[in-house]
Amino acid sequence: xxxxxxKRHVPVIDMTAMVDVAFLLLTFFILTTTFRPDEKVVVDxxxxxxxxxxxxxxxxxxxxxxxxxxFVGFADIPSRAGVLDKIEADYGFTASAEGRQxxxxxxxxxxxxxxxxxxxxxxxxxxxxxxxxxVQYPYFFKDPADNDLKRWILYGRTANxxxxxxxxxxxxxxxxxIQDVISTLQDWNIxxxxxxxxxxxxxxxxxxx
Amino acid sequence: xxxxENNTGGRKGRQRRSVRVDMTAMVDVAFLLLTFFILTTTLANPKMMEIATPKNSPVDLACSKVMTIFPGQDGMFHxxxxxxxxxxxxxxLNEVRARIYQNIATVNDLIISIKPTENSKYATVVNxxxxxxxxxxxxxxxxxxxxxxxxxxxxxGLK
Numbered sequence: 447x448x449x450x451x452x453k454r455h456v457p458v459i460d461m462t463a464m465v466d467v468a469f470l471l472l473t474f475f476i477l478t479t480t481f482r483p484d485e486k487v488v489v490d491x492x493x494x495x496x497x498x499x500x501x502x503x504x505x506x507x508x509x510x511x512x513x514x515x516x517f518v519g520f521a522d523i524p525s526r527a528g529v530l531d532k533i534e535a536d537y538g539f540t541a542s543a544e545g546r547q548x549x550x551x552x553x554x555x556x557x558x559x560x561x562x563x564x565x566x567x568x569x570x571x572x573x574x575x576x577x578x579x580x581v582q583y584p585y586f587f588k589d590p591a592d593n594d595l596k597r598w599i600l601y602g603r604t605a606n607x608x609x610x611x612x613x614x615x616x617x618x619x620x621x622x623x624i625q626d627v628i629s630t631l632q633d634w635n636i637x638x639x640x641x642x643x644x645x646x647x648x649x650x651x652x653x654x655x
Numbered sequence: 656x657x658x659x660e661n662n663t664g665g666r667k668g669r670q671r672r673s674v675r676v677d678m679t680a681m682v683d684v685a686f687l688l689l690t691f692f693i694l695t696t697t698l699a700n701p702k703m704m705e706i707a708t709p710k711n712s713p714v715d716l717a718c719s720k721v722m723t724i725f726p727g728q729d730g731m732f733h734x735x736x737x738x739x740x741x742x743x744x745x746x747x748l749n750e751v752r753a754r755i756y757q758n759i760a761t762v763n764d765l766i767i768s769i770k771p772t773e774n775s776k777y778a779t780v781v782n783x784x785x786x787x788x789x790x791x792x793x794x795x796x797x798x799x800x801x802x803x804x805x806x807x808x809x810x811x812g813l814k
Contacts, residue, residue, distance in 0.1 A: 471689050497702055621780055641706060
């Protein structure tokens with residue numbers, strides 16, 4: 447007589463449905479994710495109840511970090527190329543193909559205009575490691591003749607006439623720095639611009655009638 | 656990967672095979688990636704608020720209609736309504752909002768003048784600009800602080 451073997455049960459869980467859900471969510475998140483571009487300057491924006499979306503093109507962003515350092519950025523690549531053309535014409539140099547390519551990929555730039563030629567003549571590594579002191583503007587550099595920001599604004603506008611302007615300040619930026627940016631915009635008669643903020647919930651109706 | 660379950664019971668000579676694929680590893684990978692994407696995604700995109708600043712020409716305002724706000728240090732606001740700067744008060748954002756609502760109700764054609772001081776942080780200024788949106792104040796201006804105002808605030812010891 448054969449021995450009676452105890453039956454061995456291997457519990458098997460059907461994971462098909464779980465896999466379906468997991469991949470569905472995964473696909474959703476992969477498709478909706480856009481990776482944050484590598485920013486040279488850290489700006490933690492304040493929040494407001496404004497719900498206007500940022501326009502993805504034709505936008506020049508003036509970043510001001512917590513210490514008042516200023517970086518400028520152009521939203522679209524044709525504008526960046528146009529801006530570089532203007533800088534080359536004004537400062538009498540021609541960037542190498544590599545330098546031009548590198549410049550076009552920058553989301554924000556904080557190199558004084560006088561140093562752009564030197565900056566873009568280096569190798570890719572050197573350009574990446576280049577110390578960006580920030581765009582010169584009155585808050586840091588009191589000489590009005592050296593107001594690089596004013597020139598950047600002109601370059602932005604002439605490279606792309608539809609350019610609109612946005613100020614992206616840090617919560618802790620000293621206001622005088624922002625005031626200098628606004629005055630520089632006003633020097634060009636640009637009296638309408640945007641402030642970039644995070645979204646916050648509107649307060650309840652306290653005090654309202 | 657695949658575990659094949661042999662079912663040898665039942666009728667003699669015939670084998671029924673059900674093929675099961677072990678999906679544990681696949682689920683592991685799927686959830687790992689899912690976790691990564693959930694954690695790295697920021698669903699809240701930055702927004703922007705539009706402001707228009709007055710041209711640099713002095714405008715004569717009837718001071719009785721003007722509420723002046725100086726965003727100061729530490730998120731506090733110094734403000735007065737009307738022609739008497741001596742009635743200046745220091746309040747928090749919520750108190751200022753209540754005051755704006757009150758002024759909108761009592762003053763015709765109220766104009767709010769926002770004059771950030773040397774010590775203001777940018778966030779404080781954005782907060783008060785946002786109040787304009789919240790309270791629906793129609794006329795407001797973000798203007799540069801004058802020497803006179805600086806002197807006045809100094810005298811009062813307000814920062």
